[in-house]
Amino acid sequence: MSVLIVIPARYASSRYPGKPLAALRGAGGGSRSLIERSWRAAREVQGIDRIVVATDDDRIRKAAEGFGADVVMTSEHCRNGTERCAEAHQVLGASHEIVVNLQGDAPLTPSWFIEDLVAALKADPEAQLATPVLRCDGKTLSDLLADRRAGRVGGTTAVFGAQGNALYFSKEVIPFLPDSYGPADPTPVFHHVGVYAYRADVLASYPQWQTGPLERLEGLEQLRFLENGRRIACVEVEARDRLFWELNNPEDIPKIEAMMAEMGME
Template sequence: MSVLIVIPARYASTRYPGKPLVELTGATGEARSLIRRSWDAAREVSGNPRVVVATDDDRIRDHAAGFGAEVVMTSQTCRNGTERCAEAFDALGGGFEIVVNLQGDAPLTPPWFVERLIEDLRAHEVAEVATPVLRADAAALAGFREDRRAGRVGGTTAVFGADNTALYFSKEVIPYTGREDYGAEEGTPVFHHVGVYAYRPSALGAYARWPQGPLETLEGLEQLRFLERRVPLLCVEVEARGRQFWELNNPSDVPRIEAMLAEMQVA
């Protein structure tokens, strides 16, 4: 029943080159790199999973090894984190029941998100992949809308069916609500997709062999490759428990995440 957590990290990000090495200052004033904070988050997951950083860049390899991470070198031809996870899985010789992709730009991911993801994928009879979704509150929804108005690529939203399998993911705000006046304590019908995935090895191996489809190419969202091939992808609703969540997509996200670290008293 073994679990492998892979943190894919590449230096040549289109939107933010060198992003894994960007430093984020926590509540105590200590600065740690994005990849270090993502590794710290992975190490909090219970069950003693094996945690590795997967990269094609020597700078990231040297930095990650310097703080004690296990590093797997992957090729420069990987087009996204899922393909990099597939390469890392193969390089380690397989043998894991579930592979988790904890993307290197999600340092605020709470451990219970990943634990719930693993639990629900194990229990599901059909799903080959699982990913967490978080119901957006009024502030988060306003942030999504402001990013879109400013022309920034912010969070990803998800819609799913009655059986909780995904219907679609988008960088646009979906579904359309027609409302701007949600109260501070009111849940909205918009779900923020959290950039974590759990795969069964068969689905991960198949993904790496498939070409990119038109929806994945248009949205720039790797999980759409599964949906375009009708692979059941389970959306697991998780609870924030007072924690804030945001991914680092643009330079403007750095102060936002640092403010969250300070507010949550994360060192």
Template sequence: MSAVIFIPARYASSRYPGKPLVELTGVNGEKKTLIQRAWEAAQGVSRIDRVYVLTDDDRIAEAATGFGADVLMTSSEARNGTERCAEGLAQLDTDPDVVVNLQGDAPLTPHWFVEALVSAMDGEVQMATPVLKCDRATLSNFVTDRREGRVGGTTAVMRSDHSALYFSKEVLPYVGDLSTPPEVWHHVGVYAYTPHALRAYAQWPEGPLERAEGLEQLRFLENGTPITCVPVEARGRVFWELNNPVDVARIEEVLSKEGIA
């Protein structure tokens, strides 16, 4: 099975402008941009043929080529990473079997999350994404962010067969008491698509749920395309995305703890 990783990155983030070029300090004191750390995480994934950074911004493109990444320039009209991946797919000479969208703000994504995702694309699955059962610390971060008015990570609700019911930036199901919380699944910001599903997505208009939540994957559900959730295990690693400036310290703490340069 052939697979490529696309890392979509845009400068004009509404919540955090310039986020891909924010510097994060590793355990040895070295500063690397967020986009470089995401690219390095992608390099550690096995059974991947190529990794590309997708952007419409010359500053990001220059930074990415500077640390050795292959870059595909995409249009400023792309409204989200999945649309940007569809534009990237159109620039490849041949279709891979699987396209992986590794979010540029998720440098802590372990390689086994992505490997499990690619393995789930068995020919029947059109689109898949990993989910991680929240531990107490992550759930506390979720609840704290919402109580303080920040939009943090995303939660997933799924059926017993792991097909997705819904994704939200709210904490679902409702957490009233952190001492006895319900089972909450953290949606990991990685997607795998077949080329057919990715091209179909680009033809659909933005739906009301996607617009309300600001979650691109909801367009698949709104148009009747199932999403397979792939449960993954942290194996002692902490996963968190860089959504807000407060997350810089959270991620740098993990880089130090995990010994990541």
């Protein structure tokens, strides 16, 4: 099955304008933009037929072409990254069977997260899309809770059923942790990693659906699939000692740079 990775990137973010061009320093002190680091992460993935950056902004296009990326220009009316992926796939002739959405704010995404996603989708013909979830360790859970206490919209959490099908995603920390929960217990909270692997047909349908109330409230694009009765396979992935965080706010830059330094990422 042919696989396309699309890295959607827009400049006019309400929370963080110009985020794709934000500079991140690596372990050796060298600086690369967020979009370039996301593109480099995509290039580490095995079994991919093509990688493109999808944007509606000439500044991002010029930057991406400058470091060698293949760029697809899309409409400024795309409401989120999934719609931008759908449009990019159509522009390219809708010729791939699986489309991966590697959002441009996730440069620390390990290659095996995406490889596991694609493998899960190929193995389960009933799943229409797949997304990775990572069991929180104590530090990540504390960071998520700290963001909420500070009034920041940070990472997303996911809950899913016994068969791995998504029940809900939220910017709140779910499920609720009772007072009896102890820090030595395995955390029941799963960090949702904002990567998706879609079958081409369900991706093509997505822009035709209206934005539902849950998607509007949470600001989470994947909830449109759940609100329209589509099955999302949550694929539990392993960190393998890799640190993971997404760049949601300017305050995340030093956190991600410190993680890159700890892992020796240039």
